[in-house]
Amino acid sequence: MKPKVAVIRFPGSNCDRDTVQAFQSLGAETKIVAYDREDLEDATHVVLPGGFSYGDYLRAGALAAHAPIMHALVDAVGRGAIEVLGICNGFQILCERGILPGALFANVSGQFRCSWEWVEVLTPPARWPGFRRGMRFRLPIAHADGAYRIGNSDREALWAQGSVFLRYVDPDGPDTGEYNPNGSLEAIAGISDGPVMGLMPHPERAMQPWLGSKDGRLFLSLWLQEVPQ
Amino acid sequence: MTQFRLRMAVTLKPEVLDPAGQATQQVVHERGFPEVSELRIGKVVDIAMNANSAEDALAKARRLGSEFLANPVLERFEVWVQSDET
Numbered sequence: 001m002k003p004k005v006a007v008i009r010f011p012g013s014n015c016d017r018d019t020v021q022a023f024q025s026l027g028a029e030t031k032i033v034a035y036d037r038e039d040l041e042d043a044t045h046v047v048l049p050g051g052f053s054y055g056d057y058l059r060a061g062a063l064a065a066h067a068p069i070m071h072a073l074v075d076a077v078g079r080g081a082i083e084v085l086g087i088c089n090g091f092q093i094l095c096e097r098g099i100l101p102g103a104l105f106a107n108v109s110g111q112f113r114c115s116w117e118w119v120e121v122l123t124p125p126a127r128w129p130g131f132r133r134g135m136r137f138r139l140p141i142a143h144a145d146g147a148y149r150i151g152n153s154d155r156e157a158l159w160a161q162g163s164v165f166l167r168y169v170d171p172d173g174p175d176t177g178e179y180n181p182n183g184s185l186e187a188i189a190g191i192s193d194g195p196v197m198g199l200m201p202h203p204e205r206a207m208q209p210w211l212g213s214k215d216g217r218l219f220l221s222l223w224l225q226e227v228p229q
Numbered sequence: 230m231t232q233f234r235l236r237m238a239v240t241l242k243p244e245v246l247d248p249a250g251q252a253t254q255q256v257v258h259e260r261g262f263p264e265v266s267e268l269r270i271g272k273v274v275d276i277a278m279n280a281n282s283a284e285d286a287l288a289k290a291r292r293l294g295s296e297f298l299a300n301p302v303l304e305r306f307e308v309w310v311q312s313d314e315t
Binding site: 058059062066096102103105106107108109110149150151183 | 245246247248249251252297298300301302303
C-alpha cells in the first residue's frame with residue numbers, strides 16, 4: 001500500500017511545510033492536517049513536526065499533547081492503524097502524551113543548541129528493519145529542551161524493550177560514548193516503541209547536499225519503508 | 230458549592246539539574262548576594278474551582294497535578310487551599 005503521510009500542524013508548529021516538502025520529494029502523498037481535527041482520514045503515516053507548539057507554555061509539547069487530533073492519534077496507534085514519527089517538538093509531544101516513555105528537559109548547558117550532529121542507530125526498531133545497528137546519519141539539531149530523561153524504574157525497561165533507537169556520536173573523536181550535545185541520558189537522540197518513533201534531530205532539514213547533508217532522505221525513506229532514492 | 234482558591238507549586242525533583250536556576254544563581258551572586266547557596270526555579274499555578282469541600286477541591290487539584298500540570302518524570306508538586314469564598 002502506498003504510504004499516505006499526514007503532517008499535523010499545531011499552533012506554533014514551524015517545520016510543518018519543510019516536512020511536507022521533504023516527504024513529497026520522496027514521492028509520498030503528503031498533506032497537512034490541523035490540530036483541531038478529530039480524525040486522521042486515510043493517513044497511514046503521521047508526522048508530528050518541529051516547532052514551538054502553544055509557545056512551549058507549561059512545558060514543551062504539554063498542551064499540544066492533548067489537542068483534539070491527539071485523541072485520534074492515540075486511538076489509531078492502539079488499533080495498529082498508523083506509524084508515527086515525532087521530530088523535535090513532535091518528540092516532546094509524544095513523550096508528554098505518554099505515547100513514548102520519558103521526558104525531554106532543558107539542555108544541561110542551559111543553551112539553545114543549533115548544530116550539525118552525527119547520530120547512530122543503537123537498537124534497530126523491530127518495526128523498521130531498514131535501520132541497522134551502527135548506521136550513522138548527519139542531521140541538524142535545533143532545540144532548548146532536548147535532554148532525554150526517564151525515571152529510574154523505567155530506565156531498565158527502556159533498554160530491555162529495545163527502545164533506545166538513536167544516540168549522538170562524535171565522528172571525529174574516539175567512540176567513548178561520552179559525546180553529548182544536550183546532556184541527554186546516555187546521549188539518547190531518539191527512541192522507538194512499537195509503531196512510534198521520536199527523535200530530536202531534524203531529518204527534514206537534511207534532504208540535499210547543499211543544505212549540508214542529504215542523510216535525511218535515507219532516514220525518512222527507511223521510516224516510510226520505501227526504497228531510498 | 231463553594232469557590233476555593235488553591236495554589237500549586239510545581240518544582241523540579243531535587244535530582245534534576247536546573248540550568249535556569251543555575252544561570253540565575255550565578256547572576257544573583259554577581260549582584261552581591263554570594264551567600265545564596267541554592268536557587269531553583271519552579272512554577273506557581275493559581276486555581277479557582279467550585280467544590281463541595283476543601284477536601285474535594287484538593288483531591289481534584291491533585292489529580293490535575295499528577296495527570297497534567299506536573300510531569301512526573303521531572304517534577305513534583307504541592308497544592309494547598311489559599312481561601313474559600315461562600
